[in-house]
Amino acid sequence: KQEVTQIPAALSVPEGENLVLNCSFTDSAIYNLQWFRQDPGKGLTSLLLIQSSQREQTSGRLNASLDKSSGRSTLYIAASQPGDSATYLCAAVTGVDNYGQNFVFGPGTRLSVLP
């Protein structure tokens, strides 16, 4: 059974710092790996989707990498801003078929960027 963990559970950094969030998964046979952002009291917003054949994806100040062999993905945030404060979740997608997928979320990392 796929299990997804995220370290650290919470992180507090001063504004302007570059930071890395970690995501680990136990089953390396994933279809893709996705990163989401969740603001308090809100739903999830998709940030980046890395296909299993890719090693990284970039969007603005965000860069996500994927290493299937080691079961790890990292989300790099450059020049962090207070507006980046949120909970960041990763999700591993395996077993895609015509009807759906095994979509397993990690518990999230709660990020606070201090002004």
Added chain:
Amino acid sequence: NAGVTQTPKFRVLKTGQSMTLLCAQDMNHEYMYWYRQDPGMGLRLIHYSVGEGTTAKGEVPDGYNVSRLKKQNFLLGLESAAPSQTSVYFCASSYSMAGRQPQHFGDGTRLSIL
């Protein structure tokens, strides 16, 4: 630009009561999903639908039923609420399988069972 809308936003029930959560999307998406999110845990898939008239079980389907009578709506029902079903429920939709396209999420329904 509504996206995915969930109603109600909050609800308190007594054990044994029933209720229905409504999810509506205006993006003409085929796929719709219901998740629950509990403290310290990631989202867990309850049920999903790959199109109008279809439903399928996810990871934690027990105690819930769903219906997709119209493409834009996905209903989640609790027939006899239990305290273990206290959670935040999220609905999501996607154009194709969530494994290939990003999902769009609603803002959640916070449900407490007393």
